[in-house]
Amino acid sequence: xxxxxxxxxxxxxxxxxxxxxxxxxxxxxxxxxxxxxxxxxxxxxxxxxxxxxxxxxxxxxxxxxxxxxxxxxxxxxxxxxxxxxxxxxxxxxxxxxxxxxxxxxxxxxxxxxxxxxxxxxxxxxxxxxxxxxxxxxxxxxxxxx
Numbered sequence: 001x002x003x004x005x006x007x008x009x010x011x012x013x014x015x016x017x018x019x020x021x022x023x024x025x026x027x028x029x030x031x032x033x034x035x036x037x038x039x040x041x042x043x044x045x046x047x048x049x050x051x052x053x054x055x056x057x058x059x060x061x062x063x064x065x066x067x068x069x070x071x072x073x074x075x076x077x078x079x080x081x082x083x084x085x086x087x088x089x090x091x092x093x094x095x096x097x098x099x100x101x102x103x104x105x106x107x108x109x110x111x112x113x114x115x116x117x118x119x120x121x122x123x124x125x126x127x128x129x130x131x132x133x134x135x136x137x138x139x140x141x142x143x144x145x
Contacts, residue, residue, distance in 0.1 A: 026107035035073040044101040049090035
């Protein structure tokens with residue numbers, strides 16, 4: 001195991017892979033994959049109907065997925081009744097979709113909360129600023145390509 005205290009891509013990657021494994025465990029037994037989960041969860045988090053085109057663009061930018069993959073996930077959620085289309089090109093979670101999102105968050109939340117509680121709040125704030133800065137810089141580079 002790497003005992004270096006310097007933040008580096010390996011440490012970030014390991015943390016991301018562990019987060020993904022926890023999510024995979026929480027999604028077991030649902031019909032959702034990671035893309036569908038993120039599309040559903042972000043719609044629930046919005047707290048109001050979202051404009052479909054802008055929403056797809058935002059999720060694609062946030063995740064670095066291509067728009068077609070986000071559209072596919074969105075369509076799957078609409079077809080499964082976890083999201084619903086409302087007038088004017090808006091989509092919103094259904095009661096079933098919101099309930100499923102809450103179940104998945106509760107399942108993964110127990111593990112994540114325990115892990116994050118092991119770190120001092122001020123250290124979490126520093127980590128958030130550092131990772132946000134690194135992510136923004138990489139996004140700038142990707143936008144140039």
